[in-house]
Amino acid sequence: MPVHTPLPEHYGELVFAERLAALADDGMHLWYDLHLPGVSNLDVVIWDSQCGVVCLEVKAIPVEMVLAFSDMEIEIEGRGWSASPMHQVRKATFELLDFLRGSQAEKVHLSSTVAWPRISRATWLAHWDDTDLPSGYELSMVFSDDLSSLDVFRKRLQWVRERSPCGSSRPGRFVHSAPEFDAFARRLRMRATRRAEPSPEPGDTFSDEAPDEVVSQEPPEPQEVVALARSGRAQETPRYRERLWL
Structure with missing residues (x-):
């Protein structure tokens, strides 16, 4: 199971990541807590072969905390109203599509959904007295029972992929492409590597011999100049020496 980022720090997301680790195989690549320029935070990005x-978008809370839910809004106990996790992840996924434009991975179809690792699908359905959500809406989300095995999890992801609104058209059968995956992974990594040192031009020669001794360019030591000074009359005043430093 290739993981391309550190594990998330938030406890609920970390527990979910550990459950994925117990399921995933070498064909499932994972990115956690992804922050990219111009893209809202993505809890998990999965590339599955x-x-x-x-x-x-991971919501690791018990169903009792979900007081109200719609495709656009959610009310969580102790947190109040906010954008629905479905709306959050859909928005971030469209932003990721824009982020991939211009790369070899720009035509990769992206799907999105919410994971409720602490809620079963049956518990979710029993939680609501009245709902205006479309019939089968709960099938578009990942619940704890979808994490029972890798095959079950992949079936849920496939269901989501076939019905996700993201992308320019309905996707056909997914075919893993190594060049597309490499381009996708590079775009998400956003890493720069140093350019290689240029090769020597033809005719350039290099010698292992020690360089010629460089003649010191320091100024010479000051020289002592002896000057004879005389007073008015030589016969009356003895000669003396005066030292001058240039």
Whole structure:
């Protein structure tokens, strides 16, 4: 299971990441807590060799904390109203599509959904007295029972991929492409490497011999100049020496 980022620090997301680690195989590549320029935070990005690319928003809370839910808004106990996790991940996924433009991975179809690792699908359905959500809406999300095995998890991802609104058209069967994956991984990595040192031009020669001794360019030591000074009349005043430093 290749993991391309550090594990998330938030406890609920970390537990979910550990559950994925117990399921995933070498065909499933994972990125956690992804921050990219112009892209809202993505809790999990999955590139799976069978199911394609799926972005997940993780809500690791018990169902009792979910007081109200719609496709656009959610009310969570103790937190109040905010954008629905479905809306959050959909927005971030469209931003990721824009971020990939101009790269070899720009045509990769992206899907998105919400993961509720502490809630089963049956518990979710039983939680609501009245709902205006479309029939089968709960099938578009990942619940704890979808994490029972890798096959079950992949079936849910495939269901999401076939019905995700992200992308320019409905996706066909996903075919893993190594060049597309490499371009996708490089774009998410955003790493720069130093350019290689240029090769010597033809005719350039290099010698292992020690360089010729360089003649010191320091100024010479000051020279002592002896001058004879005389007073008015030589016969009356003895001669003496006066030292001058140039």
